[in-house]
Amino acid sequence: MVSRVIPVEAFDLVIIGGTGDLARRKILPALYQRFNAGQIGKKSQIIGAARGEMTSEAYRAFAEEAIREFLDKSDVKVRALKSFLKLLSYVTLDAKGETGWEELAGKMHSDRIRAIYFSVGPSLFGDLAKRLHKHGMAGEGTRLVVEKPFGRDLASAKELNQMLARHFDESQIYRIDHYLGKETVQNLMAVRFGNMLFEPLWNSQYVDHIQITVAESVGVGTRGGYYDRSGAMRDMVQNHLMQLLCLIAMEPPAKFDPDAVRDEKLKVIRALDPVEPDNIVRGQYEGDGERPGYRNQVESRDSTTETFVALKAHISNWRWAGTPFYLRTGKRLKDRASEIAIIFKDAPHSIFEEDGQRHNNILTIRLQPNEGIELGVTIKEPGPGGMRLVDVPLDMSFAEVLGPDEADFPDAYERLIMDVIRGNQTLFMRGDEVEAAWAWTDPIIAEWDGSGQAPEPYAPGSSGPESAMFLMHRDGRRWREIKP
Template identity: 70%
Template sequence: MVSRVIPVDNFDLVIFGGTGDLARRKILPGLFRRFISGQMPEEARIIGAARSDMSVDDYRVMIRDAVHEFDPASAKHKDCLERFLGQLGYVAVDAMGEGGWKELHAEMRENTVRAFYFSVAPSLFGAIAERLKSFGLADDQSRIVVEKPFGKDLETAKKLNRSLSEHFDESQIYRIDHYLGKETVQNLMAVRFGNMLFEPLWNSQYVDHIQITVAETVGVGGRGSYYDTSGAMRDMVQNHLMQLLCLIAMEPPAKFDPDAVRDEKLKVIRALDPVEPHHIVRGQYAASEKTPSYRADVENARSFTESFIAMRCQISNWRWAGTPFYLRTGKRMKARTSEIAVVFKDAPHSIFGPEAGYHRNVLSIRLQPNEGMTLGVTIKEPGPGGMRLVDVPLDMTFAEALGPDAEEVPDAYERLIMDVIRGNQTLFMRGDEVEAAWRWTDPIIEGWQRRNDVPKEYDTGSTGPDDALMLMHRDGRRWREIKE
C-alpha cells in the first residue's frame, strides 16, 4: 500500500520561537520529513525568528543537530538534509519592540502562502499579531498558528481571542492541538462516518459506556513552574481529552467541511452536564525509590495541584442520554498509553447460559503507542467440550496493516502544518469552541478551590488513586487495563 503524497503550494513559514524546544523537537524535524516525502516544495522557505542574535549559518547548524538528535532515521538522508537546510533563514526579532521586523519583512516573498507559527508564550501572541500587520508582513490571506494554552480560564481565553481577532479574521487563526493530527483520531471519523457497520450502533441504545484514557509515565519534569499553575484539568482535560470526547460523541456533519465539523463538536461541549464533585477524583503522584514526588518536582511542598484526574461525564442529548463517558489522565502512571474504548452493551439475552461467561464487544482506538484499532468479537473456543465462548480481537495496527509504508504516515505536527499551508481548518479549534470548553471547565476548578479540595496521593507506576477505581465500581464497571 503506497501513501499518496499531495504537494502543497509554495510558502513562506515564519516560526516565532524558532530556537525553542518545540521548534527543534517537533516542528522543523517534521517539516524535514515532509521535504523528504516530496510534499514540501523545493522553493518553500522557513524562517526562524527569535531573540537570539545568530547568523543564518549558525541557525542551520542548530537545526541540523536537532534533526540528528530528534529524528535520527530522517537524518540519514544527508543530501536531502543539506537541501532542506538551504531553505532555512533566520532573523533576530524583538517580539515586544521594533527590532528585526523590517529585516523580517525583507525576507518575505510576494505571491506565496504566508504562515506564522507562534511557538512562544501566549502573553506574546497579541504583540506579534499587531506587529505582523503594522509592519506589513501579513495580509488577509496570511495564516497564524497558535499553541496551547489558549488561556487559563474563560476570561483569559476571551481576552486572547479578542487580541488575535483585532488583527486577524477567525478564518486565518489556527489553534493547534497535536492530538487532532494523529492518524488514529482522523481514522475515528472515517470508521464512524464511512462504515455502515458502526454508525447505527453509535448511541445510548447500544453503547454501555465510553472510556478515554491518556496515561503518561513521565513526571512534570522541567515544566514544574508552568504545570503547578495548570494541573491535569487545564493541561490535558480542557483541550486534548475534550477534543477526543467531541470527535467520539459528535453528530455526523453534513459534509467534511471545517466549519461543519467544528459546529458539531461545539454542540457536544454545550450539551455536557456539570460534573458533580463525587464524580471527580484528583491525585498527585508520590515519591518512589527512583523518582521524586509531584511536590518535590514542582518545588512546592503545599501544592494542591493535580497530576491525575478521573471523571464521569454525561452528555444531555438524544444520542447519548444515559451513557456515561469516563475520562482519565495522569502522570507517573503504569504505562504510556492513549486509548478510546467504546464498550457496547450485553446482548439482550444469552442463549448459552451462565457457563459461557461474561463477554462484551469493545472497540479500542489506540492513539499511542502502536496506533490502530481493535474490535473485540466473541466466538466459540475451538475444541470439543461444549459451547465455550472466548473473545478474540479483530486487529488493525497501522504498522502491520500498512507494512513498510507505515513509516510514511506523517507525525501529527507534520500533518497539521501542511493543513495550515492548504488553508484547511478542520483539525484546528475555533474560538467559540475554546471558550465553550472553558465555560464547562471553570466551575469544576472553582469548586475545588472553594472546597479546599486536596488531591489523593497515588504510587508512581500505578493506575492512579484507589478512589478512581471506586468511581467505576460504584457504577458496576471497571477501567480497562493500562498495559505496559
C-alpha cells in the first residue's frame, strides 16, 4: 500500500514567535518533513518573526540546527534541507509596536493562502490581530493558528474569542490541539463510523464503561513556571481529554464536514453532568532519592497545584445514560502511555458456569507510544482438559499490519499545519466548543480553590494516588494497567 502525497498550492506562512521553543522543537521540523514529502511547493515562503534582531541568513541557520536536533538523522536529507531553507526568511517584529509590520506586509502575496501562526502567549493575541488587520493581512485568504492554552477559564476564553472576532471570522481561526492530529485519534472516527461491527454496540446498552488514560512518566521539568499556574485540569483535562471524550461519545455527524463534526462534539460537552466532589481525585507527585518532587521544581514550596487528576463523568443523553466515563492523567507515573478503552458488558447469560470469571470484550485504542487498535475476545484455551476460557487480543499494531514505512506517521503538527493550508477545520476547536469546555471545568476548579484542600501525594513511578484506585474499586471496576 502506497500513501498518496497531495501537494498544495504555493502559500505564505508566518510564524510569530519564530525563534521560540515551539517553533524550534515542532513547527520548523514539521514543515521540513512536509517539504521533504513533496507537500510544500518550492514557491511557498515561510517567514519567521520575533522581537529579536536577526538576519534571514541567521534564521536559516537557526532552523537547520533545530531540524537536525529534533529529527532522526535518517530523516534529514542534505539536498532537501538545502532547498527547504531557501523558503525561509526573517522579520524583526514588535507585537505591541509598529516595528516590522510594513516589512512583513510587503513580503506577503495577496493572491495566495496566508497562514499566520501565533506561537506566542495569549496575552499578545489581541495586539497581533489588531496589527494584522491594520496592515491589510487579515483578509479572506488569511488563516490564523492559535496555540493552547486558549484562556485559563471561561471568562478569559470569551475575551480571547472576542478579541480575535473583531478582526477575523470564525472560519479563519484554527485553535490547535496537537492530540487531534494523532493518527489513532482520527482512526477512532473511522473505526466507529466506517464499520457496521461497532456502531450498533456503541451505547449504554452494551458498553459497561469507558476509560481514557493519558499518562506521562516525566515531571514538569523546565515548564514549572507555566505548569504551576495551570495544573493537570487546565493543561490536559479541559482540552486533550475532553476532545478524546467527545470523539468517543458524539453522535454520527450527517457528513464528514468540519462544522458537522464540531456540532456533535459540542452537544457532548453540553450534555456532561457536573462532577460531584467525591467523583474526582487530585494528586501531586513526590520525590525520591533520584527524582525531585513537584514542589522542588516550582517556585512555591507549598504549591497545591495538581499533577494528577482522575474523575468519573456522566453524559446525560439517550446513548450514554448510565455509562460512566473514567478519565485520568498525570505526570511522573509508571509509564508513558495514552489509550482509550471501551469495556463492553458481560454476556447476559454464561453457559460456562464452571469458569466463574468475567470475560469482557475490550476495544483498546492506543495513542502512544505504540499506536494501534486491539480487540479483546474470549476463546477456548487450546489443549485437552475441558472448556477452559482465556482472553486473547486481536491486535492491530499499525507498524506490524501496515509495515514500517506506512506506519511511520507524520507528526501531529505536520498534519495540522497542512490542514490549515488546505482550509480543513475538522481537527480544530471552534470558539463555542472551547467556551463550553471551560464552562464545565470552571466549577471543578472553583470547588478546589474554595476547599483549600491539598492534592493527595503519590510516589513517582506509581499509578497515581490510592484514592484514584478507590474511585474505580467502589464501583466494582479496576483501572487498566498502564502499559508502554
